[in-house]
Amino acid sequence: MKRLIGLTLALFLAPASVLCGGNAVAQGYPSKAIRFVVPYPPGGSVDIAARAVAQKLTEAWGQPVVVDNRAGAGGNIGADLVAKSPADGYTLLMGAVATHAINPTLYAKIPYDPVKDFTPVALVVQVPNILVVNPAIPAKSVKELIELARSNPGTLNFGSGSTGSTGHLAGELFNTMAGVKMVHIPYKGAAPAMADLLSGQVQLMFDNLANALPNVRAGRLRALAVTTLARSPAVPELPTIAESGLPGFDLTTWFGIMVPAGTPPGIVAGLNAEIVRALDTKDMRERLEKMGAVPPANNTPERFAAFIRVEAAKYAKVVKESGAKVE
């Protein structure tokens, strides 16, 4: 209900901002409620991070930052909504690896342009995926897994939360780089995929670190490696895939805040400063670290933009080589 009121308030006040807008911005910003679009359903890691940031920004500005979940079409609906919103700094998007790096090449057509329609503000977190196997699988390391996949071609299955998720593309990247053929089994969400991994229906999964870790610690799953280039501070003893035989393997789930393209630079800079400050508070760092997240260093809009370009190019290659494209 609170959200509805905030929303009506935002809609009601929207014309006012057009009237007194102009360029003299950063000053007096924000003067009204900010709508923070999360293109995923409530409760997921993106949503949790967004709500935590929203709370910090609300405290800092004394203006409500209202999280608005606009899930659907793999994040495309929410991203499209922000792409077509006024560029006044009062509509934010929690963009993600899916909406800005994977979907643009995965889907034949998407309703927005991930580069031209947005101005990146700040990266919020990067979360590694980890490669976990059902303990019934004899492989104790990435090398042994590759051996196993080579000697028994077409027998191993990897589960993922959806077609085009980082878990799916990590598997495809693994297949290409190691020259093996494991079969992708897509699910509707990571939870049912995890259930089938625990029961051994599928043998492995490249799952979100925070989701997989409890079952690893309980001995129900065996963790083989993290998917990022560097080891994760959450599990420093776990090697990377890159150092275990597939050099250069680097894949991370990330999300960050963006605004519609054309938003005045003063507002973007102001937003960036406030978000970076929020991310640097003690309780926020603790909260994110518990999700296995790595806080980004040197978090400027320019670096975030460059990061997105690199990511988009990387996934374009993976999608093309694996033939995962959706027509």
Next chain:
Amino acid sequence: MGDLIHNLSIGFGVALSLQNLMYCFIGVLLGTLIGVLPGIGPLATIAMLLPVTFSLSPISALIMLAGIYYGAQYGGSTTSILVNLPGEASSVITCIDGYQMARQGRAGPALAIAALGSFFAGSVATVFIALFAPPLAEVALKFGPAEYFSLMILGLVGATVLAHGSLIKAIAMTLLGLLLGLIGTDVNSGVARFSFGLPELSDGIGFVIVAMGVFGFAEIITNLEQGESREVFVNKITGLMPSWKDLKSSSSAILRGTAIGSMLGILPGGGALLSSFAAYTLEKKIGDPSNFGKGEIRGVAAPESANNAGAQTSFIPLLTLGIPSNPVMALMIGAMMIQGIAPGPQVMTERPEMFWGMIASMWIGNLMLVILNLPLIGMWVKLLTVPYRLLYPSILLFICVGVYSLSNQPFDVMLAALFGLLGYVFVKLECEPAPLILGFILGPLMEENLRRAMLLSRGDATVFFTKPISGVLLGVAIALLLITLAPAVRNTREVAFQE
């Protein structure tokens, strides 16, 4: 046993603290309210309350959120019975006989039996969790794609007995439901099917949208058409509490419903939902089926007990494996992660006060609910005396708000209105909407699991029979089909011989 008593005493110690009692009460009260409001479900409510839980202690937060969830199951039956409006997928079945009871002036007994059945089921299921949570989680893991597919087949075959009219119409409605369920992104290829290029359709149509349309909107149109005839079922009100006869005939139904709900609730992915359908089907098969669909109290008692038992046991995969069995549970995981608790197998051993505290709070919450709900029955029934010209616009408004709150899209509200028109056509054609809903929910799940099972077996279809659980389920489905069809076949043969 000593362990259990020790654990439960820890649990009650936590749950009975003044603070936690208060959050439990807030949770069940909120849950009842949103359950009564059509369309606004626990999902939207819990999502809105997530930020509030930041500042609570983890156990208080979980107790409150859980209270909202099972409280909504109680409240959901109220609108099903009074105005034929299921707020939750699991209360679709309650509409069939519950609303008929209300029309006969027996809304009071229907509501009372729903509350009592839910309380009994909730209490039993809570004990069930306390005793068997870990082994039951292992049972849930035995269900792979092949087993799910066979379970769904069994559910669908059972659905044909839901119809109390023509069998052909029931099958047609089930098929229409299956077709509607096909809309949306194909899980395997990621291609959007039948979405007509509309991004809003790319994830399929939400259950609440269909249910609000074919039940809520359609019911209102039909009522308005009939003018003032509604007055009749208010004037006939005979008593608020069930008679001795009612209690006697529903007690065994409550027992059976509880057993089915407790078992199916542990299956992640549609288990809790199937339970109310399965309980109703069983009741109709056992004993005299003639009164079903015409206000049979067993038709309210069994599914209501089943869905509440299922709601409780669906916490098992969450608490023991960290696997959410439905979107509400996924939100609970979110709430736990906010608090820095990683939901998984260790929760039970590392944070026993939380695990057992929550279980104890569920029992307390169920008690609060029954105390809260029984006195409210008189008030709800009085609601029926409100003139319809005032009642129906408010119902419409609540439906619209509820549907909008699902994903903040006006498109959804328009879609619900469209389904309302479709529902009106169904009423005119005398087609029951319940089989449609079942087909709509089971269809996509069946397809998903069929294709997944085939992917895993590399295209070998015999897995459905060679896997023991799957084989047994399919066997039962075939037997049930033969029993249902046999009389029909015999009749046609007799007709043929006469000619």
